[in-house]
Amino acid sequence: MSAVVETIIVKQLGRIEYEAALHAMKSFTLQRQEATLDELWLVEHPPVYTLGQGAKDVVVANGIPVVKSDRGGEVTYHGPGQVVLYALIDLGRRGIKVKEFVRTLEQAVIDLVGSRAERKVGAPGVYVGGAKLAALGIRVARGRSYHGLALNVDMDLATFAAIEPCGFPGLAVTQMKDLGFSMSKQQTGERLAKLLSERIEHA
Numbered sequence: 001m002s003a004v005v006e007t008i009i010v011k012q013l014g015r016i017e018y019e020a021a022l023h024a025m026k027s028f029t030l031q032r033q034e035a036t037l038d039e040l041w042l043v044e045h046p047p048v049y050t051l052g053q054g055a056k057d058v059v060v061a062n063g064i065p066v067v068k069s070d071r072g073g074e075v076t077y078h079g080p081g082q083v084v085l086y087a088l089i090d091l092g093r094r095g096i097k098v099k100e101f102v103r104t105l106e107q108a109v110i111d112l113v114g115s116r117a118e119r120k121v122g123a124p125g126v127y128v129g130g131a132k133l134a135a136l137g138i139r140v141a142r143g144r145s146y147h148g149l150a151l152n153v154d155m156d157l158a159t160f161a162a163i164e165p166c167g168f169p170g171l172a173v174t175q176m177k178d179l180g181f182s183m184s185k186q187q188t189g190e191r192l193a194k195l196l197s198e199r200i201e202h203a
Contacts (some may be wrong), residue, residue, distance in 0.1 A: 008089075008197045009039045012189070018048045018067055018078060025146040032144065035095075038094075040148075040196060041086040042189040045078040049163060052076075052137050060179050062099055071147040073124065074167030075136035075156030081175075083189040085148045089200060092143025096203050102136065104203055108196035110133045112151075112188070119140040123166065127148075128179060130167060131172035148167065149194060153177065153185045167184070 013021075028039070049058065050068045052073035058066060064077075078084060096097055100200055102124055109126040110117040116128050126134040134151045154174035165171045176188060183191065 007037055008200065010197065011038050011041050011044045013041050015044045015046065018045045018050060020021045021045070021077060022069060024089060025086055025088065029141055029144050029146045032090070034093070036105045037089070038090055039088045041088065042193055043086065044080060044082060044085045044185070045084060047079040047159065049075060049077050052059060055167065058163055062159070062162055064159065064162070071137035071139050073135070075137045075163050076106070076137070076150065076166055077159050077163065078150055079155055079159060081153055081194055083185055083192060085151070085189065085192055085196065087145055087148040087196065089145045090143065091145055094200070094203065098140055101145060102138065102202065104199045105136055105196065108192060108199050109149065109151060111195045112192050116132070116179070123168065125166065128174055131174035133174050134170070135166055149185040151176070151188065155190050
C-alpha cells in the first residue's frame with residue numbers, strides 16, 4: 001500500500017528483516033534518478049541489534065542477532081512494537097543540509113509528542129524526561145539520504161538492557177504507551193510520516 005503526500009511517497013511495508021530493508025534502501029538510493037520521487041518507508045523489524053558506523057562490536061546473551069549497518073551512530077535495538085521510518089530523500093535536490101535534515105527528523109517526533117519531547121546536545125534523537133524515545137541514524141550517498149529513525153511505541157523495553165543504547169551506558173529508554181499515548185503503531189507511523197513529509201516540504 002502506498003500513498004502520495006505532495007511529492008513524497010509514503011509506503012507501509014510491514015514487518016521485514018533488517019538486512020532485507022538495508023539492501024532495499026541501498027539499491028533504491030544507488031539506482032534512483034534525478035527525477036525519482038522521495039519516499040518514506042514505514043516498517044517493523046523482528047528483534048535485532050544494529051551497529052552504526054560509530055559502534056564497537058557487542059556481545060549479547062539473549063539470542064537476539066547483531067547486525068552491522070552503514071548508518072551513522074552507535075548500537076540500538078529494533079523490534080516489534082516500534083515504528084521504524086526510513087527517509088529516502090534527495091537532500092541535494094531539495095537544498096537541505098545534513099545537520100538540518102537531522103533536526104527535521106527530530107522535529108517530526110517532537111511535533112508528534114508535544115512539549116515534553118526534547119533534543120540533547122551531542123546525542124541525536126528525541127528524549128522525554130531524560131529517557132530516549134526515538135533513535136536516529138542516517139547515511140547520505142551522493143546527496144541522497146537513507147536510514148532514518150526508530151520510535152518506541154509499545155514494545156519490550158527490557159531488550160535495551162543488553163546494550164548501551166546509542167553508546168550511552170545506563171541510558172533510560174521510554175515509549176509512547178508509557179507516555180499516555182493510545183494510538184496504534186500503524187496510526188503512530190502514519191501520523192509521524194505525515195508530519196515529517198510536511199517538515200521536508202517546507203524545509
